[in-house]
Amino acid sequence: METNTAEEAAALIPDGAVLMIGGFMGVGSPERVIDEIVRQGRRDLTVIANDTAVPGTGIGKLVSAGVLRKVVASHIGLNPETQQKMIAGTLEVELVPQGTLIERIRAAGHGLGGVLTPTGVGTVVEEGKRRIEVDGKPYLLETALHADFALVQAFMADYLGNLVYALTARNFNPVIAMAGRKVVAEVEQVVPVGMISPDHVVTPAVLVDHLVPRA
Template sequence: MKTVSLESAVAMIPDGASVMIGGFMGVGTPECLMDELARQGKRDLTVIANDSATPGCGIGKLIDAGVVGRLVASHIGLNPQTQKKMIEGEIAVELVPQGTLIERIRAAGCGLGGVLTPTGVGTTVEEGKTRLDVDGRDYLLETALAADFALVQAMMSDYQGNLVYALTARNFNPVIAMAAKTVIANVEHIVPVGVIAPDHVVTPAVLVDYLIAHR
């Protein structure tokens, strides 16, 4: 694990990369990374996240700035900008049921090829997918979902990169940290090794590649 500046961390993300971002309507989203992605003018990113938040908040900042070329999310209902850009063809949007989305990500993190779910059987969600019968019940095969980068927000880290989250701000952050090639974590507090008890660690340091060093 290395400690890097915000600017250097975002500079590592090339145009066209796939990026998982933690958060639920902006809660648990690394806002400083959103700001810097917009400032550096990144383009054509595939963003994988629960939602696109709202205009001017969280991932909504990336939508506003034209950073996102494709969005894989469970809903966009609270961001009219995302809806507008989807309708106008500026952003490709893949809507995935929330439970299915997180399980696809979890599968990638665990080295699985995918998961079986009854969600979407007999609906438009089924189009182009494999249906399997297991003990007389139909399931869809949903393939694993990985990314080039995961951007996570944590409450605390030690100097090795072990992460602890704050209440519901934890949400999808631990799962996406398992499913990306490179994990960049923004934390509110960096403490000496030993301050965080081993059984309080949620994301172990072995999964974290970079910590953001704030001035």
């Protein structure tokens, strides 16, 4: 595990990378790393996340800056810029039901090929997907979602990289930390090893590759 500045962490991400980013309408998103991605002028990124927040917040900054090629999300309703770019054809948007989205991410983190869900059977969601019957009931095979980088935000870390989240800012962060090939954790404070009770660790240090403390 390495300790980096936000600038150094963003520099690890190449153009065209697939990113998973934590947060729910910006709450729990790694704002400083996102700011650096924009400042460094990345291009053609794919973002997998719950939503695209709002303009000027979290993933909304990436949308506004035009650094994204594709978004895989469950909700874009509060970001008019995402909607406008989708309609104009300048941003590819794949909408996935929230439960299906997080299960596809979880599947990747647990080494599974995908999950079976009845959600979307008989609708446009089914187009291009395999339908599998189990005990006479139809399901869709939803494949696992992987990312080159998982960008998470945590309240506290120790010097090994064990992470603790704050209240609802936890949201998608622990699950995406399992599904990224490299995990970058932006944290508010770093404490000595032993200060965090093992019972309070949500994301263990073995998953964290880069730690970005508050400057």
